[in-house]
Amino acid sequence: MSAQAWWRDAVIYQIYPRSFKDNNGDGIGDLPGVTSKLDYLAELGVDALWLSPFYRSPQADAGYDVADYRDVDPLFGTLADFDAMLEGAHARGLKIIVDLVPNHTSDEHVWFKAALNADPESPERDRYMFRTGKGEHAERPPNNWQSVFGGPAWTRVEGEDQWYLHLFDSKQPDLNWENPEVRAEFEDVLRFWLDRGVDGFRVDVAHGMIKAEGLPDFGQSQCMIEGGNVGPMWDQDGVHEIYRAWRRVLDEYDGDRMMVAEAWVQPQERLARYVRPDEMQQAFNFDYLLARWNADALKSVIDTSIMHSDSVGAVPTWVMSNHDGVRHSSRLGLSDPGRRPNGLTAHDEQPDEALGLRRARALIMLTLALPGSAYVYQGEELGLPDHTTMDAKYRQDPTFHRTNGEETGRDGCRVPLPWNASQPAFGFGGEQTWLPQPENYARYAVDAQLDQSDSTLALYRTLLAQRAEHALGRGRIVWNETGRSDVLSLTNGAITVVLNLSDRDVERPEGDVIVESIPGIGNGQVVPANSAVWLGC
Known part of the structure; x- marks a missing residue:
């Protein structure tokens, strides 16, 4: 690993392919659509692109149910389209x-089809987590585990005593990672994409692959609870052996290839184990994503994240939104700002859209001033809110359907992006989109922001340029005393950030204004309510 490895301070832009840009007019985003917007992404100032799954899949969970790990689903294009996108990204300096x-x-998947057609004790079944049910006639599941998406985590094989485990949807059977054939297969998958030239991997459910021996019952009623590592299905020590083996594969290749763990693990000491020197390079910092609009909470998670990353020679990551939760511009507009509901409907409290955007613009100024690597979810640079009033008939998230609507699910944050305010589907492509866009997306469209010096898009471009110019991702922070419990101030190199989390203006320290989250509304002596400023030291 190079001491100057690109990922140590990279700003990484998450693309949810089906909602980024549609190139063929079918209402679903695709890889050629990504390629068509590479200039936009390069001009935004990010360093790398993370693409959610585009593999062959029946799309029961928007591609997180993979049928073939070595091919592109026709919904998104072809392997040739992937190669063209990769080449175009690399030509623009994007990983x-x-x-x-x-x-x-x-x-x-061909493996699971073979397993269903094989005998209970067969090698084919041993690739997955098949177990005999409980009861005289095996009528009860092997244990009491619940699916993350709602309902039992087991499905019975028709006409048999055996059941198979699925921590998510019943169309997503869990693999048996104690099986050497499974481990060998995924090392080969890594090499397939590394040979094509990819620069890294985001590892889904990185804390879930190893289950406790014997699959014991668990006292909680739900498998996935906040914290994520509670229970015999999460954060077992055996996962680290897998990642050490994967790291050896990545180290065979030049270019500082990397991995980032999606591991819902607390406390930070446990998360740091995923980024030890011989394992992954990064892990998503969900503590930061979950932090409320509160100075003490933000300062605490920043300090602990940096401390525990430093303890293993890693870098912290900072993420505010992704494809699995309500966008932060909407969460910050709730009466309890920053609360993370499982989706929003027209029957829920509706966020204050203007206040949420104002706070989101302020929070990105804190985030991009921090050392380490930052992640930006597509549309965040436009200030996009969630679709908070989507009709139930449009919802596709398996969480919504498996809970009979009791859990709203993630559709609201996955709505296709608006590119042109005056075109059908706001320029996304085609006449209709796979999820409906709310009318308010017109004012967030890219073309409506490009020439506006005070737009959220302009703010992101300015901040990303200043972050790169001042090497903030490789800096160190020093906290400044503010004398207030609702104001944060830190200095990183030549930049001082003041974040006012209160509803009143506060006095601004001395220094030249570099960037303001709300340009021109201060009188030169204050940091306005729910805003932030970057000052030159």
């Missing part, structure tokens, strides 16, 4: 990170 889904496959 490419692809999503790897190792905890489970699709039930339409």
Whole structure:
């Protein structure tokens, strides 16, 4: 690993392919659509692109149910389209990170089809987590585990005593990572994409692949609870052996190839184990994503994240939104700002859209001033809110359907991007989109922001340029005393950040204004309510 490895301070832009840009007019985003917007992404100022799954899949969980890890689903294009996108990204200095889904496959994967047609004690079944049910007639599941998406985590094989485990949807059977054949297969998958030239992997459910011996019952009623590592299905020590083996594969290649763990693990000491020197390079910092609009909470998570990353020679990451939760511009507009509901409907509290955007613009100024690597979710640079009033008939998230609507699910944050305010589907492509866009997306469209010096897009471009110019991602922070419990101030190199989390203006320290989250509304002596400023030291 190079001491100057690109990922140590990279700003990585998450692309949810089906909602980024549609090139063929079918209402679903695709890889040629990504290629068509590479100039936009390069001009934004990010360093790398992370693409959510585009592999062959029946799309039961928007591609996180993979049927073939070595091919592109026709919905998104072809392998040639992927190669063209990769080449175009590299030509513009952008790295490419692809999503790897190792905890489970699709039930339409060739392995699982073979398993269903094989005997209970066969090698084919041993690739997955098949167990005999409880009860005189095996009528009860092997244990009491619940699916993350709602309902039991087991499905019975028709006409048999055996059941198979699926921590997610029933169409996503869990693999048996104690099986050497499974481990060898995924090392080969890594090499397939590394040989094509990808720069890294985002590892889905990185804390879930190894289960406790004997699959014991668990006292909680839900498998996935906040914290993520509670229970015999999460954060077992055996996962680290897998990642050490994967790291050896990556180290065979030049270019500082990397991995980032999606590991819902607390406390930070446990998360740091995933980024030890011989394992992954990064892990998503969900503590930061979950932090409320509160000075003490933000300062605490920043300090602990930096401390525990430093303890293993890693770098912290900072993420505010992704494809699995309500966008932060909407969360910050709730009466309890920053609360993370499982989706929003027209029957829920509706966020204050203007206030949420104002706070989101302020929070990105804190985030991009921090050392380490930052992640930006597509549309965040436009200030996009969630679709908070989507009709139930449009919802596709398996969480919504498996819970009979009790859990709203993630569709609201996955709505296709608006590119042109005056075109059908706001320029996304085609006449209709796979999820409906709300009318308010017109004012967030890219073309409506490009020439506006005070737009959210302009703010992101300015901040990303200043972050790069001042090497903030490789800096160190020093906290400044503010005398207030609702104001944060830190200095990183030549930049001082003041974040006012209160509803009142506060006095601004001395220094030249570099960037303001709300340009021109201060009188030169204050940091306005719910805003932030970068000052030159």
